[in-house]
Amino acid sequence: MSVASYSYKLQPRKVRLEFFRLLPISLFVVAFGAAFGLAATQKGLPPLDAILMSTTVFAGASQFAAIDMWGNQVSVLPLIAVVFAINSRHLLMGASLYPMLKDVSPGRRYGLLLLLTDANWAVSAQDYQNGKRNLEVILGGGLVLWLAWIVGTWLGVYFGGLLQNPKSLGLDMVLGCFLLAMALGGKKSPRVLVAWTVAGLASLAAWQWLPPNTHVVVGALAGGAIGFFWLEHQGTEATDETAAAEEGAAQ
Amino acid sequence: MTIETTTTGILALIAIMTVVTLATRFGGVFIMSFVRISPRIESFINTMASSVLIAIIVPMAFSGDTGAVAALAVTAALMLAFRKPLPAIGAGIAAAGLVRYWV
Known part of the structure; x- marks a missing residue:
């Protein structure tokens, strides 16, 4: 195959569609983000730093784990090890999208990967199993999930008291149930x-x-x-x- | 090696976390760009993809409380019966909330 031809064209309309398709699950992500914002401020992380972390790291479980290790000082190597171990699933998730990602230019390929996270990947991987190529959900769905994570963190930082115990509402199970539904919907x-x-x-x-x-x-x-x-x-x-x-x- | 959580220290820690996470987002695809996709590799990728989901969920069920197990069980049952993700997920979350309220 020639190197210069990238056959996958992202459709703007479909990107918008996928943005709204993942909007419902993003509302739950807001609740998670709020829980993170609250936990971060309780551990003494300044509000803007918590929001910055959510914006640039955008990986919930590893952020909670990092906050767990927070204190007057933080050991760097354990932090790196924990963040890498928790997020190492991204390596496999990205690899599984490669058959589609090889058909977009390297710039777009790695641009899309900035927004790679569990929920939008699960949709894309399931669609691929069912014979549909869907990178639009990585972009559109990723954007709405990312914004939800930032907004949620912001809410938790400034109005953390609103949602003291998301677990009692079952909100900690949103991602688990979502991923399970995706797995069972596949081939x-x-x-x-x-x-x-x-x-x-x-x-x-x-x-x-x-x-x-x-x-x-x-x-x-x-x-x-x-x-x-x-x-x-x-x-x-x-x-x-x-x-x-x-x-x-x-x- | 430790970093003090001063203003710049926090920024350094966030930068480290960002770089490490970015490496995981980029790494898998970067490595794959050196691998020739044979049918065998494609079969590996496809089976591995859905196995990621199972490997997240199964330990979650085993380490979770009754609410977590109820949520996953209800989602699985509804998903297998009706194949509609949103109602299945919604019912699963509601099940976790209800079980935790009662128990």
Whole structure:
């Protein structure tokens, strides 16, 4: 394939559509942001710094973890390790979008990735499983999620008392339920179900025995390994040929 | 090595977090740009993608309280029955709230 041709054209109309499609879930993100803003100020982070962190980092779980480590001084290496471990799932999420992202120019490719987060990625990945190429949701959906996260943080910083206990309303489960709905809405085959079982067991084992925050990556790679060794039988000949070619190349 | 949480110290810490997070957002795609996408790699990517979701959710269910389990169970049941994400998610969240209110 020629390097200069980037076949994927982002459609502005679809970007707007995806912005509004993820607006409902973004309202919950506002509540999360408010919880973060409140936690940050309680730990002594100045209001503007909390808002700045949400704006530039834009990764909720890792921000909560960082705030947990906050004090008069912060150890740098543990901070880096925790932020990296929690956000390492982005590596896999980005990689899974590569078949689409390779068809946009590098500038746009990495621009889109600035807005990559769980919810918009889950929609895009699910659409891809169902045969639809949807990078617009990364941009449009990412924008609305990002704005919601900033606005939420701002609300929490200045009016934190409004939402003392988001857990009692079940708001801590929004993302979990959303991701589960996305997973179950995707294509299911025996191969996928085996991969999920392996992924679930591996993530539990990692959660139990490996260092904290490694379970997502361990589980996902274990599930991916099933896909690597067990190819879908569509066009068996082609698959066998590639498998043979790969074996040949390996020797 | 530690950084004091002074005005500039905080900015430095936020900058560090930003760079590390950015590296995770960019890294996967950057590495993939050196990999030739064979059917085997594509199969790996596709299975890995949905496994990310499972690997987030399963430990969440096992470490969560009754409310968390109820939320995930209700979402799963409604999603499998009707395949409509928004009602399934809404009912799951409501289930968590209700269970926590009662228990």
